[in-house]
Amino acid sequence: AQSVSQHNHHVILSEAASLELGCNYSYGGTVNLFWYVQYPGQHLQLLLKYFSGDPLVKGIKGFEAEFIKSKFSFNLRKPSVQWSDTAEYFCAVNAPGYSTLTFGKGTMLLVSP
């Protein structure tokens, strides 16, 4: 069975600080990887995804993530956060061809102005 571990439950940053949210998964085969974001009061939406090719993936709003297969990691990064990035972030994984996603427990990011 797959599992996803997000290292931090809560992160507090000041505006313009750099962000890195950790995500590790356990699964031996090929994987698809996702980061979802949930802004306060809004529905969960896709931030970025990796399924093949360049392991450095760029998403919306200046976010990027790097897939490091040897470390089973898919960390999310942003060079300079904004107050509007305050949200909960979820890492998720599935195996190609499988419908279900396995989610991490989420990281709540609070950016202070």
Next chain:
Amino acid sequence: DVKVTQSSRYLVKRTGEKVFLECVQDMDHENMFWYRQDPGLGLRLIYFSYDVKMKEKGDIPEGYSVSREKKERFSLILESASTNQTSMYLCASSSKRINYNEQFFGPGTRLTVL
């Protein structure tokens, strides 16, 4: 644009009541999912369906059932609501035709069971 809608944003029910949560998607997706979201626990899969009248148990199906009579609609049923089912319920859908199976989520229903 994919749209997943849920019948209620907020719902308050009493212990023992039968509760129906409805979800509709408009993108002809084959797969539909029900999750519950609790603080510190992330999203946990309750049930999913990959076709009309088909259903599969997820990680936490106890106390829940589902119905999928039409492709666009997936209902979650709490036969006898209990206080430990107070939670945010999220519906999602995805296409079988796309390999990486991105899921699209509805706005959620916050259910309180008193």
